[in-house]
Amino acid sequence: TWATKAFGPWVGWMGGWGLITATILVLSNLAAVAVDFFYLLLAQLFNSPGIAEWTRNLWINIPTTIVFITIAAYVSYRGLDSTKRLQYILVSVQVLAIVVFDVVAIVNAYNNGGFDFTPIDLAWFNPLEIGDFSLIAAGISLSIFMFWGWDVTLTMNEETKNPEKTPGRAATITVLIIIVLYVLTALAVITWAGTGETGLGAGNPANQESIFAVLSYPVLGPAALLIYVAVLSSSFASLQSTMVGPARTLLAMGYYNALPPMFSKISPRFRTPSVATIISAIAAGVFYTVTRILSENALWDTIAALGLMICFYYGITAVACVWYFRRELFSSVHNVVFKLIFPLFGGGFLLVMFFITAFDSLDPDYGSGSSILGIGTVFVLGMGVLILGIILMIFTRMRHPAFFAGETLARISSTENTQAPLT
Template identity: 30%
Template sequence: MSDKLTLKRELSLTHVVTMGLSWMSPMIFFTSFGVLHEGSGGMLLAAYVLAFIAILFTALSYGQMARAFPVSGSAYTYTTKSMNPFIGFLVGWAILLDYLFSCIIAVLMFGINLHAQFTSVPASVWIVLCTLVVMIINIIGIKTSANVSKIFVLMQILFIAGFCALLVYRAFQGGITAGWNPLAVQEGVSFSTILAGASLVCFSFLGFDSITTMTEETKQPKKTIPRAILIIVLMAGLMYFVTAFLIQQMYPSFTSGNVDSAGFELMQVIGGPLLASIFTFVIIFSVLAQGMSSMTTVTRLMFVMGRTSLLPRMFASIHPKYRTPTFNIILMSIISLSAMFISLETAIKFVNFGALTAFLFVNLSVISHYIIREKQRSPKDLFVRLVCPLIGAGFVFYLIMLLDLSSLLLGAGWLIAGLIYYVIKKVKPATVNMAKVDEAV
């Protein structure tokens, strides 16, 4: 493998949208249903609306930075080039936490849901199987992964549409038990609980940002990446709103025996064994798609951090035949096996801290780059590149403050570990090799 090779630029808008939706996995609504439903006090729709507002402004900021710096690296690259390398490293380290645990969550959910369906087979067996499949497909190439993911994403959208159609059919048969007021607050649920739920629900929107790590493999990235980000967020928001609304109105008092498998239990309540079996079938492929896209994202971030010497140079190596960062893929596959020892709730807390930290600094990067450095201060620029990012940063910062103490402690511990690594590496801001990133522009 050589670090002189480059990644293949072969992804279209459809490919990129597919990879983003695969990473996000629309079925995440159901696979994390128990944790999110409990965390929002049953008020999922309100939590999703609040999270969507925060995410939409942040998505616009990602689009702005993708136009300015059409290279891989996501929040790490944007913060490094618009602020300084040290802040960039910290943000990159935080988003690495998000991407690392997203891979773990994918294989963990695969194991949880298949074990719920086939109780005689341990979850660890399914985790190992999923990890091997995801690793092989990622090594072969990103376009192969994108084409396979396209089929799996379509399956998820069709399932969600069919599920919602079933609930609407039952609603017209008199199944509504909570009325039609989407903003009605359940008794005993405070607004602060809903806000805390929104900080968890942000997890369901994560993925739109992942496509920025694929910029160097995308055709016309300055145009394609911002468009894809907006499409992904709007599509996800529509699916989540409709599904959350219907479940909330028809099953307001739903409870589960196990928060990790609550989605499977919900299917059994609504459609019995048949719907639960169909659900499991779709989950198998949705999690595979999420795993493939998550693996692509984290290994490309490792690639960029290796290329800029923040990680050892071996992370910047590319396989001469497949033109993929094979070393990163194999290493991440080994790390993913830790899903056998981690709970879903803990993994989600890690992801949320890393993602929200990156979101905060991408919003601030827009202001730093366009308003402060480039001095673009027309009325339009002040609104799009100052007011909107400030609103996005404000929402995200508030959501960070709503994370529970364990999430903040876990995240703080990760950042401290990063600082120790940074000191050991003795990376000097003036010598961080961002020039090699510029060559790809």
């Protein structure tokens, strides 16, 4: 919406496409993690290690994943009251379990040495120690993915109690909490396990697919059950809350005729985006099924490709803020800071990361190491999604021209008080 108001319908449409595809892609990954830890949890509850291997059986894994996606879509379909109550429980369990794991790991490491005791060093917090800018770019791209999704309150600001204040405050406070938890967990893992490439070392490629699955029992013993529950609840909570994002974006695009109007349908009973939620769930299920059948590497490469999508649409949105408010940027110190410096720095940096990551991902070694015709799979996935978006945008322009003609959502500046009528 804001990219359209600032730069016009073509840029706005692609910004919406970037958000939708990013959230659809990540839904499948979140469901995959939930399924892995679901069977890990069952294996420990029934004292049967073989159950944990069920997740590698596609005839079991794919149907279970689709069930998880369906449940998440159903909760989202029922509205924010159901979503809120479920999130309170799941997030509380996650935070408690992660803090327990981190504290126990650090205390044990300093008292008993852990697996490969590595004392905490202040140099870890100095980015100048890294040296290689490509590593910094890769880390930033990954961190964008890690923090992304916690801003879900911004996607549904109209449904909060105080639309002008609550979403922004909630997103900011949440990100600060997440920073603390991520840093604490990183310190705990490195201090206890070290970064070696053998055994329980965090640098062991065999451990990196799911470090919690590997370290939980060695660190916590029988209490590892708490971590399995936490990661299962975490991935499902993320799956369920992420379902809100594409549904609301599809709703907005349908409302403004940027997509077929059927996407703007609202459930008469729950007052939520009905068609948009169902389509989001179906798309996530189809994508997961196809990629998992083709290759497990292709599924995990989507995580790296997600960084491209997120940098793309976040960058457009941030720069749109600067351009939209350009006539009032210097009217106050508040505007200079929050409407110029922050969004310009953030948006510009994300767009730079987009191009750097796109260039680096041409190398097949980026991501899982797989390639298509000698080009890295991450690059093919990321650029392929954007090219598909351009094709669909042109098709939509032919079938539903009103949005692209500025009839349903006009390009305006912040100083204009009028807008084209909605249809």
